[in-house]
Amino acid sequence: MTETLEKYFVPEPSKYPIFGSIALLMFGSGAVMWLHEVGAGPWVFFLGVAVLIYMLFGWFGQVVRESETGKYGRQVDRSFRWSMGWFIFSEVMFFAAFFGALFYARVFSVPMLGSGDNEALLWPGFAAAWPTAGPQPADAFTPMGAWGIPALNTLILLSSGATVTWAHYGLLKGARGQFKLGLLLTVLLGATFLGFQIYEYLHAYADLNLRLDSGIYGSTFFMLTGFHGLHVTIGAIMLTVMLGRAIAGHFTPEHHFAFEAAAWYWHFVDVVWLLLFVVVYWL
Template sequence: MSGQNESPYYFVPHPSRHPISAATGLLVMLGSLAAWINDHTWAPLGVLIGLLWLLFTLWHWFGDAIAESEGGMYGKNVDRSYRWSMSWFIFSEVMFFGAFFGALFYAREIALHQLGSLDYKLIWPDFTAVWPNNGPAELVGTYKSMQPWPVPTINTALLLSSGATLTVSHHALRDNHRKKAIAWLAATIVLGMSFLFLQGFEYFHAYNELNLTLASGIYGSTFFLLTGFHGFHVFLGGTMLSVVLVRLIRGHFTPEHHFAFEGAAWYWHFVDVVWLGLYVVVYWL
């Protein structure tokens, strides 16, 4: 927001086509996805068309917002609105991951012990309430659980390091050292992409050597849902930071006005914190 003014008034944009356009793309994408689940042959193409249309819309929508910001149309009230919006968005993400952590807690601490109690011994006399578990009926194949070393521990070091490099970049921008800010932000993105590469390697190892898949009972489903959605959020955060990096290179932002940087940084630190919880609960406990 290098051109941000000090107007006390709230900027009201002109009527925009972007909301209805984005809603149309989502409708096509999700409707096609539902058809895909029901084995309609045209559905994959529909999902692709809806996704591309949505991305096309978001590209222009965010482009308009950036142009408005750099044009000096955003004052303190708009900045405050963006901060609250990002805060509530991150809160919704906390609730999103809280649901998956809650599912894991319920499976491990409640359902597992109930199935291993005396009430169920007549039905499954050989069942033992230990984690990981493939269920009392043993309907899934044998698999090995994921261990914390070496890939998850290396990934933890990568994400923690990325949080540090991002903080250095932010302080450099606040001190008006643009080149330093660019270099450290680029390092942050490289660390994040390295995390995703190693996670892909971990999944390949799980499927091909441990026989651990999404179908591996409650352990497999919770493992891949938690780590997979976290990986998706790392990708989203890396995309945000990449856009911020391009804007930094183009000369956007000032030491006083750079909420796009700050908002992306908040999100990235949130992703770091979620991973620490995952690392302890999923890989160690």
């Protein structure tokens, strides 16, 4: 019995990786120059951003055209799935580093600094209680409470996870109206989450005196919530692109991994937020 082997698609050599490398070099070097108040820093930074946007539109546009013309088979689809899985794993490790720093500070560093000889000889009067700015003198601040905007944002993100899943079910059963409506609702919920997060930051600075330089609590709070907000922004952009493609008639019940990848990423930011809400806001 003979077996027909599927041909694996091999793309032509691309110019976009070198453009991406140049963009990241300009982006990073421009940011450093800007921080050191070099006059050309902002220009180099934003030129890097422009080149990066050109690369993203060009490269992903090429991939979309190749996909829509039927050049990708099961093997390519499988390689995409593995790639997205490893990418999300790398993001898990990224956040694990920040959660690990918070855990170490709360469980080991702060109690150690406020106990025994450390407290008596080095930091007299330091109370090892969380939240704290640390043993160094710092302006008083009010920690961000869990029950308010953070709890509302938790409900919003959980709802967005449900709407993107509802959209996926609509695509699988061929209900394109449900698919597009679910995507639209997910994007709107993501934008609402970001709007509330911006308001929360303004409230922290203006009313709570909670800033990035408010010791260990301020730095871990803004690093974790800020990077999560960045990932929500990226996820919302991805889903907006998926909505545009859905309106253009892309995706079928059998062939839609680009949407699935964006949905995986969105569920990932949902899970990170749940953990973040518990250990940063609640406990």
